[in-house]
Amino acid sequence: MKDSLSYLVNQLLINNNISLDKKELAFQIQSHPSYPSLHAVTGVLDHFNVDNLALDVPDTEDTLKQLPKVFLAQILHKNQSKEFAIVNNKGPYYQITTSKSKKQKLSASEFLDMFTGVMVAVEKTDLVEEKNNSAKVIKNSLIIVSSLIVLSLFFSAKPSLIYILIFISSILGLFISVALKKQEQGIQNIIGNAFCSGESEKKDCNAVLTSKGANIFNLYKLSDLCLIFFSGLSLSMLFTSTLNISASFTFALILLSVPITLYSIYYQAVILKKWCLLCMSVVAILWIQSALIVFNVDTITSASWSISVVLVNSLGFLLALTLWHLLANNLDEFQGLKKVKIDLFKFKRNFNIFNSLLQSSKTIDTTIYNASEIVFGNADSSLNIVIVTSPFCGHCKPVHSVIEDILKKHSDRVAISIRFNANTDYPENNLVKIASRLIEIYNTNGEAVCLRAMHSIYQGQQTDAWLDEFGNCNNIALFFEELKKEQEWCTNNNLNFTPVILINGKTYPKEYDRADLIYFIEALYEENTISTEELKLTT
The missing domain is CATH 3.90.70.10 (Cysteine proteinases)
Structure with missing residues (x-):
């Protein structure tokens, strides 16, 4: 698998x-x-x-x-x-x-x-962000409720024993058909693993499912036909039982499937010389259903074969066939897109490609002398990332989330400098008020409080509410001057828009989403650490 x-x-x-x-x-x-x-x-x-x-x-x-x-x-x-x-x-x-x-x-x-x-x-540590099971609970609840409704409808009509056995075996066949489809697509599943694991010279489900004989008229695969047939059987048995109509036409179709099962056995035994136990379980279900019908042959011979009976019996199969044609291409396309997505991410997360683009990008001197700027993480790290940002910039909000994720995972490996591109010509501007206060909080209350304050404003807290919670800048002269240094640095380097990400002075490659940065932190740290050590050895 x-x-x-x-x-x-x-x-x-x-x-x-x-x-x-x-x-x-x-x-x-x-x-x-x-x-x-x-x-x-x-x-x-x-x-x-x-x-x-x-x-x-x-x-x-x-x-x-x-x-x-x-x-x-x-x-x-x-x-x-x-x-x-x-x-x-x-x-x-x-x-x-x-x-x-x-x-x-x-x-x-x-x-x-x-x-x-x-x-x-x-x-297990407290840092692990475990999955939220609410969506799964809702999905499972809907499945259980739907199943109970279907079963209630079926049994409320008080069907005969043969109807019950055919219906239950059809549901079982449907489950096995789903497993066949998953096996064909290489998706792990309990039924497929139970029947198809441990491939040998004689047993090979994949060889049977991908063979020419499993492709019917170049239109349906064996798994497709099984899904359509057992879905149709289940629906037809539900309709005929609920409406108290004879299932004679449905029973006749089951009997007509027997020659197809004989061909399947011949194909596996004589032509392929390999067996698919999942396929044989489908054969077994059809044979059991056929035997039940043969032993109760009067259910066909004595039943009405009116047009209405045939139409109701056919309705389940027509619905199954229609749904399959509507969904089949989408399902195959979905599986194809999953593979493309995996290949794309594997390509994008290749550090050599990312680093090549990074090293070929523009270099900017990130030095600001006598700065009291915000620096999260390990200030002594060889990996320094400068973020030019603004709390009121829509594109900056997801970047701040990336910063928080990086600090959760790699705070000891990276120094993240936060710089604000704020117009200091207008001291009463809300951006100036918040940015100067954030710099003051960092220098007086520490990294953790500053990060919490940044999280609040970047997550959309209103300016007045934020200022009520965290206050205005107390030492305006000192931290307004710091903000002015950052603005001048942005102006001198033609950084007029936010956000901007600089990695050791190199501009972040435009070919990558900013959220991709987190995938390269470990490799960037290792490369910069090696480069720093090599530089020490040569001096």
Whole structure:
């Protein structure tokens, strides 16, 4: 199955009581430039503020006893292939999980024979921003309520036993059809993993689903037909039962599907010589339904075959077919766009490309002598980012959110200088009042209070309310002069608009969104630290 790494990382987090958005986690891992390496895992964990540690430890029993109960490990198979696995210390044994359906129990010595020593451990901290489950709760509630309504409608008509069995088996077939579609698209799912994991010479679901025989008239894939057929069956059984109309036409269609299942078995056994257990489960359901009908053949022979009966029976299949044609292209396009998005982010997050554009951009001298400006983070860092901003600039608000995110994750690695481009010719201007007061708060109350004050004004707090909460500038002469220095620096460097981002004097590449900056902080810090060390060695 594709992207088992995302599944393993999610399981590592769950086992350490850390709950993140599964889809966002998978996207961040798959779009990381070094995916599927260990660096992609640690980089994404850092992105989510998950405290993590990647180590290469000795593969000894003493070391094993000191490791966390659950961790991500690299294991080596007998064929010399390597893969990641979740290791769970169960006491008497170690449970090794390499995918949703691949779990095995090993003794300590058996695990050590496979363990390369490379591992990742995580720990929950207060900085982790866990997912909001409200959307999932609403979605699940809607599904449950809808299902209960459908079941109530069906059973309120007091259907016969054969109707109940055909309806329930059709719903089961629909679930398996969805699993077939996901398997075909390489999406992890419980049913697909249960039936299709552990591919062998004889068993290979993907080979069957992607074969020529699974493409019907170059219009429908096998998974598509299964979805349409079982959706139609379920709807037709619901309509006929609710309206107290014979399902004879629907039963006849089930019997007509038997020859198709025989061809499917022949194709897998003789032509492909490979089996898809998911496909065979569909065959099994159709055979069970056919057997039920044959043993109750009077349900067809004695039933009415009027035009109204045929139309009601056909309605479910026509609705399923229509919906499929309306949604199929959108679903395929959605899957294609997901891949394009992942590839685009992987390209955009490639540091070499970003750095090449950064180094080719204009250089500006960021020095302001005897400055008392706002500097967040580590003032001694070799990585200095200057932000020219304004609380009343609409484009500056999202940049401030980026600043807050960077400080949460990398406050020890970066110095972020805040400069205001305020017209000091008008001292009573609200921008001048707020900017000078922010500089004063930083110099008198510290970084944390200043950051909170900036957060309030950048999140849209009204000026009067902000001034009531944080007050006016007390030492106007000193901090108005500081604001004037910043304005003069902006004027001298032709920085007339906000926001402006400068990274060690280099203007931020216009090809990138400003929100992308956070992805490059670690690499920028490492590069600038190396450059600084090399400069020290040569002097």
